[in-house]
Amino acid sequence: MKAIALFSGGLDSTLAMKLIIDQGIEVIACNINTGFGSTKDRLAHMQNMCAQVGAEFRSVDIRDEYLREVLFTPKHGYGKHFNPCIDCHAKMFEVAKRLMGEWGASFLISGEVLGQRPMSQNKEALAIVLNQSNCEGLLLRPMSAKALEPTIPELEGWIDREKLEGIVGRNRDRQMELAETFGLKDYESPGGGCLLTDEHFARKIRDFISHDTFSVEDIPTLKYGRQLRLPEGAKLIVGRHAEDNAVLEGIDNPKYLHVTTDLIGPHALISKTASANDRELAAKLMLAYCKAGFEGEQTLRFGDEVLTAVSTLTRNDAQKYMI
Numbered sequence: 001m002k003a004i005a006l007f008s009g010g011l012d013s014t015l016a017m018k019l020i021i022d023q024g025i026e027v028i029a030c031n032i033n034t035g036f037g038s039t040k041d042r043l044a045h046m047q048n049m050c051a052q053v054g055a056e057f058r059s060v061d062i063r064d065e066y067l068r069e070v071l072f073t074p075k076h077g078y079g080k081h082f083n084p085c086i087d088c089h090a091k092m093f094e095v096a097k098r099l100m101g102e103w104g105a106s107f108l109i110s111g112e113v114l115g116q117r118p119m120s121q122n123k124e125a126l127a128i129v130l131n132q133s134n135c136e137g138l139l140l141r142p143m144s145a146k147a148l149e150p151t152i153p154e155l156e157g158w159i160d161r162e163k164l165e166g167i168v169g170r171n172r173d174r175q176m177e178l179a180e181t182f183g184l185k186d187y188e189s190p191g192g193g194c195l196l197t198d199e200h201f202a203r204k205i206r207d208f209i210s211h212d213t214f215s216v217e218d219i220p221t222l223k224y225g226r227q228l229r230l231p232e233g234a235k236l237i238v239g240r241h242a243e244d245n246a247v248l249e250g251i252d253n254p255k256y257l258h259v260t261t262d263l264i265g266p267h268a269l270i271s272k273t274a275s276a277n278d279r280e281l282a283a284k285l286m287l288a289y290c291k292a293g294f295e296g297e298q299t300l301r302f303g304d305e306v307l308t309a310v311s312t313l314t315r316n317d318a319q320k321y322m323i
């Protein structure tokens with residue numbers, strides 16, 4: 001028998017999988033990519049955690065569906081920032097349920113702990129998620145199972161409920177104890193988790209949608225570089241370091257032109273629709289971020305167009321355009 005686990009790479013979902021695997025069930029760890037995971041690469045970490053408990057790791061890309069159906073129209077609203085957690089969870093379960101037939105799984109599991117996160121993991125929120133995703137009875141939460149109604153796998157005897165946990169609340173002692181018992185190593189997740197819970201990232205999305213229509217290919221343009229909104233509406237994205245520059249260079253988005261110079265400095269993107277004034281300002285701002293030591297008129301390329309500018313602005317001047 002197989003189960004699909006909603007897997008985030010965190011300790012709770014790893015422990016939840018282990019509790020089920022120990023009952024002789026094959027577990028496929030399904031990581032759902034909404035597009036808004038942290039920029040740090042968590043893939044190696046997730047694969048490592050799965051290897052430690054003996055689960056198979058698979059990643060599923062739902063970015064397009066997530067933008068169309070969840071991010072901008074959550075039925076249950078947002079958390080503190082741009083995080084539509086209840087609808088997001090429901091979507092993830094809906095996707096996992098859809099995969100059950102294809103992957104040969106009989107039920108779903110998740111690492112959610114009742115009462116751990118005030119908004120998305122209270123009893124009422126969990127009930128909404130089940131209802132909205134049509135997963136009622138099929139979703140087992142091994143970490144809090146004894147504090148919840150029995151699910152199909154427990155009622156059918158596929159799983160021994162007595163061997164599951166009944167954790168409720170924010171205290172992590174029991175999780176630490178289980179991690180120790182199972183000999184788990186390196187379970188601290190790298191990176192900052194979901195960007196939608198980040199105040200600054202939320203501001204960048206709000207700014208974006210007040211000027212443009214958001215699509216999947218716009219996601220990386222919000223994750224990398226300094227983000228500036230120029231007076232006549234253009235967006236300017238300036239790399240902060242080599243990693244940003246490398247990502248920005250690789251972006252092929254019809255909404256943007258690449259801005260480059262022969263000086264030592266960042267790679268940038270600017271809205272293709274930028275006005276002449278915004279382009280002129282962008283050229284000067286770009287020079288402000290180049291390594292000092294040049295004088296006079298400089299040549300910059302905005303896509304195929306060549307522009308010249310003299311450096312008259314500083315990085316301080318750029319601050320007022322920062323999103």
Ligand code: SF4
Nearest residue numbers: 083084085088089194
């Ligand atoms: S934190 Fe992010 S990924 Fe997690 S449920 Fe909320 S919106 Fe979804």
